Amino acid sequence: MKKSFVTKALGTIALAAVVFVSNPLSADAALGDRQLKQGMTHKEVKDLQVALKKTGHFTYNQGYTTYYGTYTKSAVSKFQKQYRLKATGVADKNTIKLIKQKAAAVKVVAKKAPAKKATVKTFNVNAAKKLQGVRYTYGGTSPQTGFDCSGYVSYVMKQQGVSLPRRSQDMYNTGKKVSSLLPGDLVFYNTSGKGVSHVAIYIGNGQIIHSASKNVKVDSMSSSYWKQRYVGAKRVL
Known part of the structure; x- marks a missing residue:
């Protein structure tokens, strides 16, 4: 009886471990480790939005989210069309790799402060x-x-x-x-x-x-x- 209880408990732990490993969205990961698509919620979606913002494709002005909704799908589709990928709106690994490359190549140009006009003191x-x-x-x-x-x-x-x-x-x-x-x-x-x-x-x-x-x-x-x-x-x- 005791042996049967231990065996059952070990089986339950093993099953939980399998579920955890098979659900990569619950583990820490970097952008590009998996395919992302509409309906998913994960921190990598936010990273994807940030990268697409740099490339000029994510134009949602209410900030970033972890939800892969219609705005993110549209941004991915626009990117895929521009770079002659199949416009599925799904961020597969190849699409994400290219997005990251293009985002990294974007140079941030600091705005120059307007030049101060030379002033001449008024002579008394x-x-x-x-x-x-x-x-x-x-x-x-x-x-x-x-x-x-x-x-x-x-x-x-x-x-x-x-x-x-x-x-x-x-x-x-x-x-x-x-x-x-x-x-x-x-x-x-x-x-x-x-x-x-x-x-x-x-x-x-x-x-x-x-x-x-x-x-x-x-x-x-x-x-x-x-x-x-x-x-x-x-x-x-």
Whole structure:
């Protein structure tokens, strides 16, 4: 009696093992280990959908599922037609192998951030003009002591948040060379016969403001004196 009970129990365990092995959907497996078709539910179906999404064939916009429904079947059929396979809608091993190959070959192109447009700070022309009349002083760097040309430019541009070298010759070696002038651009002149020796600030409408001769004043760039001595312009803002 006891022996009969043990034999029956062992038989039941063996039968359960056979059922488990014969049902591969209950075991962990990778995409491509088995054929998938409509009506099945398994995690490999989701993997299949992800691969088909990469190839552009799975267009269901509600996310991925583990159920092989009409959307998945349609996606598989479209893939099979495109690559000249029999369009059964069944993901057999050959179909899955090709799907995986095509999905792996898809390159993910990172979107480039739009290039930032270069911005030019607005120059405070009024602040520069408020210093008109301050006397010219060789080596001067403030309204109290007076200004020379580079002292005036350095003082005004510092108020704009720009630090510049002390001498006009060194200022000419900073910034970006420009031909179309904007207010705040530095303009340079040769007044000594040897390279850059004077600097002014362009304020628009063909005018410059600078410390020259007796005091800070506004002049026209087109005047005969300044026109023939013009060297170039730099943008530092």
